[in-house]
Amino acid sequence: MGRLDGKVAIITGGARGQGEAEVRLFAAEGAKVLFGDVLHDQGEAVAADVGSSVHYVPLDVTDPGAWEAAVAETVSRFGAPDVLVNNAGVLQFGVSLVDTTLDDYMRVVNINQVGPFLGMKYTVPAMIDAGKGGSIVNISSTNGLAGFGGTMAYTASKFAVRGMTKTAALELGRHGIRVNSIHPGGVDTAMTSLDALGGTMTEEAQQAAYAMIPLGRVAQPQEIARLALYLASDESSYSTGSEFVADGGMLAGAVNPDI
Ligand code: NAD
Secondary structure, three states, X not given: OOOOOOXXXXXXXXXXXXXXXXXXXXXXXXXXEEEEEOOHHHHHHHHHHHOOOEEEEEOOOOXXXXXXXHHHHHHHHOOOOXXXXXXXXXXXXXXXXXXXXXXXXXXXXXXXXXXXXXXXXXXXXXXXXXXXXEEEEEEOOHHHOOOOOOXXXXXXXXXXXXXXXXXXXXXXXXXXXXXXXXXXXXXXXXXXXXXXXXXXXXXXXXXHHHHOOOOOOOEOHHHHHXXXXXXXXXXXXXXXXXXXXXXXXXXXXXXXXXX
């Protein structure tokens, strides 16, 4: 028996990284999954590899029309959604407050903050109509719980995701729809590769930063996907409006390397 047997899920940013891990894990646990991204070739390849229990659609999370189409496609192909994972996101790293341009700020906020807002706005009516309850999982970050120098736009967007999660949970509890946020620390995906960080960090500096994490390493995407699976499933039936941290102990405090 799968932990998501009979459930229908929508996952954003599913072409790679944590989203891809969630698509694969949710399908393996019995869910039907419609997932979207802006990386169409990679998304189609993941869908072909997993099989008919998943379906890829182009879904730019900032586009209300694409959201309407994705929810309609989910309902007609698999049935009403039980689960929404707002996972898609972008990072801007190593840019000071003063050097952050308004264009960059708005681009990050549009994808990371407006995206999950639109996702909930367009998916929730289908959940309510179906009357089965549901679970919404919003991927925030440790940057949604604490600041980090050089990530002004990203931190703003991830704090917003955490706040929206709580307001949505308050409004949707009466419909049996739970809404929680996940706060990963560092995760080994394309987002945190040295290439993606665009020369703002050396390999030595990255290794030194990882060494300061109590567990001494970053997470693999599957480790975050397993937390998303728990929140998507009925195993988390009494959790809503809450923050679920998976950060290797990063926010617990500062490691003393001598002790
Ligand atoms: P990733 O870059 O591998 O995956 C992000 C995915 O989102 C990509 O497939 C990308 O194409 C997609 N995406 C970007 N813009 C989009 C848009 N407008 N519409 C639809 N899809 C879009 O990185 P990841 O680590 O898998 O990130 C997943 C989530 O986890 C993000 O929300 C990220 O902010 C969050 N997160 C990541 C880390 C980390 O260290 N990697 C830490 C904390 C939180």
